[in-house]
Amino acid sequence: MGSLAYRLRTWLFPGMAAALAYAAWRSYSWPGLILALLMLSFWLLLHFTKLMRLLRTVANRPLGRVRDAGALAKRLKPGMPLVDVMRLTLSIGALSSTPDTDPEVRTWSDDTGHTAVCHFEQGRLVSFRVETATQPEPPDTPDLAP
Numbered sequence: 058m059g060s061l062a063y064r065l066r067t068w069l070f071p072g073m074a075a076a077l078a079y080a081a082w083r084s085y086s087w088p089g090l091i092l093a094l095l096m097l098s099f100w101l102l103l104h105f106t107k108l109m110r111l112l113r114t115v116a117n118r119p120l121g122r123v124r125d126a127g128a129l130a131k132r133l134k135p136g137m138p139l140v141d142v143m144r145l146t147l148s149i150g151a152l153s154s155t156p157d158t159d160p161e162v163r164t165w166s167d168d169t170g171h172t173a174v175c176h177f178e179q180g181r182l183v184s185f186r187v188e189t190a191t192q193p194e195p196p197d198t199p200d201l202a203p
Contacts, residue, residue: 121151126171137182
């Protein structure tokens with residue numbers, strides 16, 4: 058994910074909001090501008106509520122746990138935001154990198170021991186892999202039969 062894409066994504070919403078406010082002002086004057094601002098604030102409140110509901114759900118779940126790490130890996134796509142990955146797993150991934158560094162590494166494990174390791178840069182999924190659990194082999198026992 059390049060720096061240009063990140064900068065464009067950062068300026069996209071404010072640019073669209075300004076364009077909407079300008080078009081509303083030109084078309085309907087003050088009442089149009091007020092309507093546009095009300096629509097934008099309603100849209101922001103909807104997204105804030107959606108995010109808070111997700112965080113409330115994942116706060117009650119174990120950290121870094123998922124039902125099936127292999128199935129999770131099939132649904133992941135590079136470029137996904139961390140919030141969308143959390144929505145898939147219903148869990149906050151266990152942080153495997155040092156805090157407040159970029160890229161950050163988060164892991165999700167299942168009951169079979171498989172682990173999905175995800176690398177995020179600027180909040181977006183860059184790469185991921187599934188690490189399989191290795192079962193220790195039982196030690197050789199001598200035959201006691203005569």
